[in-house]
Amino acid sequence: MEITFKAINDPTRREILVFLIGGAQNAGEIAKQFSMSKPSISHHLDLLKQGNLILAEKKGQYIIYSLNRSGFELVHAWFQGFAQYFEFPKPKIRL
Structure with a gap:
């Protein structure tokens, strides 16, 4: 779980998510959204993969990146462990 929290610690990686x-999306499409080099984006994608937050699937000549539900379920479950100690308001905005 440590690598997962390291992955979401960076604002660029959170924006990618x-x-x-x-x-x-493929890496090229992701890179278009950010003003940084493709190697830098690839580094961020690699850390998100290591953190189990995204999946990478080879399709033809491209690698397609998508959110990894199971990685987010682990993070959610970890945070839910604190819910019994706090009362949180209902979120007004849904992603």
Whole structure:
């Protein structure tokens, strides 16, 4: 779980995750959304993969990246362990 929290610690990686809510994309499409080099984006994608937050599937000449539900379920379950100690308001915005 440590690598997962390291992965979501970076604002660029969090933005990539939000971008992927819209659907699976290849690295080139992801890189277009950010003003950084493709190697830098590839590094961020690799850390998100290591953190089990995204999946990478080879389709032809491209690698398609998508959100990994099981990775988010683990993070959610970890945070839910604290819910018994706090009363949280209902969220007004859904992703």
